[in-house]
Amino acid sequence: MNVMVGGCPRSGTSCITDALSRCGLDLGQRLSKIRRKSTHQRLATEDPVFVAANTQVFETADCDRRRAESFFDSKIQREGVDRVFDDKTDPWVLKDPIGVSLLYPLWRKVLNERGIKFRAVFVLRHPSSVISSGSSFFSIRPDRMAKIWWQTYQSLLT
Numbered sequence: 001m002n003v004m005v006g007g008c009p010r011s012g013t014s015c016i017t018d019a020l021s022r023c024g025l026d027l028g029q030r031l032s033k034i035r036r037k038s039t040h041q042r043l044a045t046e047d048p049v050f051v052a053a054n055t056q057v058f059e060t061a062d063c064d065r066r067r068a069e070s071f072f073d074s075k076i077q078r079e080g081v082d083r084v085f086d087d088k089t090d091p092w093v094l095k096d097p098i099g100v101s102l103l104y105p106l107w108r109k110v111l112n113e114r115g116i117k118f119r120a121v122f123v124l125r126h127p128s129s130v131i132s133s134g135s136s137f138f139s140i141r142p143d144r145m146a147k148i149w150w151q152t153y154q155s156l157l158t
Contacts, residue, residue: 010133
């Protein structure tokens with residue numbers, strides 16, 4: 001089964017994605033190539049094309065879900081979706097914590113229309129751990145990281 005992984009950054013999405021990859025889900029050739037070249041202890045788990053597609057939606061739609069949906073229906077659906085999946089074989093795993101979490105209804109719609117079967121996994125970690133880790137990792141104030149945590153999970157529930 002194909003899987004999309006989302007959740008707040010620093011919540012454990014990389015750990016889950018890596019575990020699914022080790023169980024045989026395909027990360028895709030682009031990401032596998034990046035991982036082979038990496039000398040970092042922490043391996044990349046985000047497909048750059050998938051992240052770029054999500055970022056393009058956010059920037060174009062100014063993070064407004066209604067505007068994002070019309071953008072998905074036009075440009076991304078025609079140009080970007082095929083590119084996201086062109087280097088993957090079933091079963092695959094895709095991760096972009098914020099992109100999957102905030103744009104999940106749109107990705108679900110697009111993939112269902114294309115007949116692509118998948119499941120979504122949303123990683124939930126205690127907010128104090130995420131805030132502490134995220135504040136340090138991203139060099140932002142704890143109250144800003146708390147807001148990111150809250151907005152990520154609130155978007156999944158609305």
